[in-house]
Structures are given as C-alpha cells and as structure tokens.
Amino acid sequence: MDGGAVYGVVAAVFIAQYNGITLSFGDFFIICLTAFLTSIGTASIPGSDLAMLMLVIRAIGLPVRGASLLLTINWLMDRCGITVNVASDCLMVGVVSRFTNLPPRDPSETQFDPVQEEERMIADNRV
Structure with missing residues (x-):
C-alpha cells in the first residue's frame, strides 16, 4: 500500500496549502507517520484512500x-x-x-504444455 501512503501525504500537504496553513516539521512528521500506519490497515480496494485521507488530515487538525x-x-x-x-x-x-542467489527453477516444474496436459487428462478419464 505504498501508493496509499504517498497519496495520503501529498493530499494532506495539498489541503494545507489550499487552506493557507503552513506546516511545521512536527506536523509533517505526524502526517507521514499517520499515512504510513493507516496505509497498512487500509483495504486494498479502489477508493479506500479517501477514508485514509480523512484520518490523516484530522490527525493534525487540518480542515x-x-x-x-x-x-x-x-x-x-x-x-x-x-x-x-x-x-x-x-x-x-x-x-x-x-x-x-537461488538458482532458477526448472521450467518443467511450473510450466506445462496445455495440449499435453489435456491429452493426459483425457487418457486418465478413459482408464
């Protein structure tokens, strides 16, 4: 959820500048910490960043x-x-x-030919 954390910080700074509020280093630190912590607990669904944003901007009392x-x-x-x-x-x-430094896996373990796999499945059902 790195994108959510970055969005939370940038959006909070935007809202502060939009309202003419100067942020101190402490305010910025709280914004970053709150955005980081809320991004960990935020659901991975579209639009969940808005709920996180409200938590971040209210953490330092931004309107x-x-x-x-x-x-x-x-x-x-x-x-x-x-x-x-x-x-x-x-x-x-x-x-x-x-x-x-792990060696590459044998492709035969993970990749298969779909035609051969289908023929094997058909042969297994006949028996």
Whole structure:
C-alpha cells in the first residue's frame, strides 16, 4: 500500500496549502507517520484512500475544506497509487531474488504444455 501512503501525504500537504496553513516539521512528521500506519490497515480496494485521507488530515487538525477537489480526481490518483504499489512489489521481488542467489527453477516444474496436459487428462478419464 505504498501508493496509499504517498497519496495520503501529498493530499494532506495539498489541503494545507489550499487552506493557507503552513506546516511545521512536527506536523509533517505526524502526517507521514499517520499515512504510513493507516496505509497498512487500509483495504486494498479502489477508493479506500479517501477514508485514509480523512484520518490523516484530522490527525493534525487540518480542515476538510479542499478534500472535495481531491474527490474529483480520485479515480486518476487511485490508478497512480496502484502503479506505485505494483512497481514497489516488483522492486522487492527483484531485491529478494538478487540477494537470495537461488538458482532458477526448472521450467518443467511450473510450466506445462496445455495440449499435453489435456491429452493426459483425457487418457486418465478413459482408464
């Protein structure tokens, strides 16, 4: 849920700037920490970032005014968050693969020819 955490921080900073509020380092730290923790517990469904966002902006007492602007582009931002999630998952698979130094699996264990598999299944049913 990396995309949700990034969206929570960026959206909270946007709402603060929209309302003319200057954030201190402590406010920014609380926003980052709250976005990180809520992204862990947020469901992986489209649109769940809005509920998380409300928790993040209320954590430091930001007004909700300006959140309706984010609602209009939430569909696009949700797709960008999914892209970040997929990219980070792929990166972690690459890192784990690189540092575990495991040999590649035998392709015959995981990949099969569909025609041969179908013929085997038909032969098993005849017997």
